[in-house]
Amino acid sequence: MPDNYWISETQLERIKPYFPRSHGVPRVDDRRVISGIIHVIRNGLRWRDAPEVYGAHKTLYNRFVRWSRMGMFRRIFESLVSEGMQPEQLMIDATHLKAHRTAASLAEKGGSPRRIGRTKGGLNSKLHAVTNGEGKPIMLMLSEGQMSDHTGAKLLYPHLPGASMLIADKGYDSDEFRNALAAKGIKPCIPPMLNRREDIHYDKDVYRTRGRIEIMFGRLKGWRRIATRYDRSAHTFFSAICIAATVIFWL
Numbered sequence: 001m002p003d004n005y006w007i008s009e010t011q012l013e014r015i016k017p018y019f020p021r022s023h024g025v026p027r028v029d030d031r032r033v034i035s036g037i038i039h040v041i042r043n044g045l046r047w048r049d050a051p052e053v054y055g056a057h058k059t060l061y062n063r064f065v066r067w068s069r070m071g072m073f074r075r076i077f078e079s080l081v082s083e084g085m086q087p088e089q090l091m092i093d094a095t096h097l098k099a100h101r102t103a104a105s106l107a108e109k110g111g112s113p114r115r116i117g118r119t120k121g122g123l124n125s126k127l128h129a130v131t132n133g134e135g136k137p138i139m140l141m142l143s144e145g146q147m148s149d150h151t152g153a154k155l156l157y158p159h160l161p162g163a164s165m166l167i168a169d170k171g172y173d174s175d176e177f178r179n180a181l182a183a184k185g186i187k188p189c190i191p192p193m194l195n196r197r198e199d200i201h202y203d204k205d206v207y208r209t210r211g212r213i214e215i216m217f218g219r220l221k222g223w224r225r226i227a228t229r230y231d232r233s234a235h236t237f238f239s240a241i242c243i244a245a246t247v248i249f250w251l
Contacts, residue, residue: 004051005039007031011251018076020067028059036060038247041240044224068239077242080250081138089133090166090186091213092156094149095221099123099229103237115234117144125229127217127241128152130160135212136249137220142238153177165189167210173200220244 012031019030027033036054040047047061054060067073099116115125124145129137139156149171157180160166166181167189173196181188189207192200221227223244231237 004035004053005042006035007038007247007251014080014251015076015246018072018079020070020072028055028063033060033063037064038243041225041243042223044228044230064239065236068233068236071235073239073242073246077140077246077250080246084132084136084138084250087132087138087161087163088165090138090160090163091131091133091135091210092129092153092166092168092172093210093213093217094126094128094152095217096121096124096126096145097221097226097229099125099145103229103232113144113234114232115142115144115237116229117146119145121145125234125237126152127220128156129213129216130156131213131216133209133212135216137216137245140238140241140245142234142241150174150177154180157181160184160186162186165206167207169210170194216249219248 009031012034015034016030032054036050036057037060039045039054040050040060047057050057050060096119098121103114103116116123117125126143126145126147128141128143128147128149130139131137138161139159141152141156143152143155149169153168153172154177157177162184163186165187170191170193173190173193178188178190189202190200191202191207192198220241223240225231225240226244229237231240
């Protein structure tokens with residue numbers, strides 16, 4: 001069994017202001033429950049296999065699902081990101097996340113999409129991300145696996161923060177996206193597609209720093225319930241991603 005994870009008191013104090021108020025019976029110890037949730041997600045455990053030191057596994061699961069439905073973990077991630085400095089440089093990319101057979105259902109329940117789609121690699125989801133120049137995620141979006149990088153960029157574009165430059169691979173090369181960035185005063189550092197007729201200059205030295213967003217994806221996928229999707233519900237899986245991004249990069 002991997003070493004038990006414990007969030008520090010200092011880290012807990014940073015995120016505690018965003019917790020919902022307790023009504024009626026006081027909540028079970030926040031530090032123990034949050035640490036247990038993180039431990040399960042990081043190590044890819046079933047909830048029933050959570051170490052006893054974190055208390056009843058049903059308490060961990062119920063807290064995770066309830067707060068996920070409230071959008072609590074997404075708000076914590078976005079709030080900590082907003083506390084950082086305005087980025088001068090942005091990077092955008094996307095990666096596939098394999099859906100385990102327990103999650104691989106294309107059907108919708110209660111009108112909520114699964115965010116799982118079929119690609120050459122089977123059923124999976126796709127995580128679209130924007131990072132700052134250091135490679136820290138500042139925007140995250142979950143989609144079906146077959147959604148193109150360009151379509152994901154169009155959905156993220158309206159919410160991009162002001163920056164001087166955006167770095168992306170050639171999958172994001174289109175006149176539409178370049179013009180949209182120019183309208184925001186953002187200079188694209190994107191290599192041209194091979195079928196482009198006109199020559200487009202981009203700073204190759206700056207482009208080499210794009211490896212930082214690949215490293216970010218690699219660190220997220222180091223958490224086993226992120227690398228493989230076990231959650232049938234899109235909101236719980238996205239909450240797990242937000243928890244991982246928050247703990248790794250912003251706490």
